[in-house]
Amino acid sequence: xxxxMKGPVAVEDVNVTFEDxxxxxxxxxxxxxxxxxxxxxxxxxxxxxxxxxxSDDLMMLDDDTxxxxxxxxxxxVSHSQEETxxxxxxxxxxxxxxxxxxxxxxxxxxxVLGDLKIQLYAKFGNNINLEAxxx
Numbered sequence: 001x002x003x004x005m006k007g008p009v010a011v012e013d014v015n016v017t018f019e020d021x022x023x024x025x026x027x028x029x030x031x032x033x034x035x036x037x038x039x040x041x042x043x044x045x046x047x048x049x050x051x052x053x054x055s056d057d058l059m060m061l062d063d064d065t066x067x068x069x070x071x072x073x074x075x076x077v078s079h080s081q082e083e084t085x086x087x088x089x090x091x092x093x094x095x096x097x098x099x100x101x102x103x104x105x106x107x108x109x110x111x112v113l114g115d116l117k118i119q120l121y122a123k124f125g126n127n128i129n130l131e132a133x134x135x
Contacts, residue, residue, distance in 0.1 A: 014124055027116045027130060030109050037106045041099055048095045055088045 016024075058068065058081060067078035070087055079087065117130050 014127060023116055023120055030113050034106055034109050037102050041102050044095055044099050048092060051088055051092045058085055
C-alpha cells in the first residue's frame with residue numbers, strides 16, 4: 001500500500017499578544033452583552049404587546065362606571081376606565097423609550113464589534129472565527 005501525502009494545510013503560526021487577547025476577550029464580552037440585550041428587548045416588546053392588548057380590550061368596554069383593577073407592584077388598585085387608560089398609555093410610552101434605549105445600546109456595541117472584527121481578522125485571517133453560531 002502506498003501512502004499519499006496531501007499538501008500541507010495553510011495554517012499560519014501567529015503569536016497572540018496580550019493586546020490581541022484583550023481584544024478577543026472584549027469581543028466575547030460584547031457579543032454576550034448583545035445577546036442579553038436582544039433577549040431583554042424581546043421581553044419588553046412582549047410586555048408592550050400585552051399593554052396594547054389590554055388597552056384595546058379596555059376600549060371595548062361599554063360601561064364607563066366600572067372600576068378597572070390595575071396592577072402596581074404586587075397590588076391591584078381599582079381605577080376608572082379613563083384613569084386606567086391613561087396609566088396604560090404612560091406605561092406603553094415608558095416601555096417604548098426603554099426599548100429604544102436598548103436598541104441604541106445594541107447598535108453601539110455592534111459598531112464596536114465590527115471594529116474589533118476588522119482588527120482581529122486583519123491579524124489572524126482564517127485562524128480565528130468570530131461569527132456567531134446560529135443554532
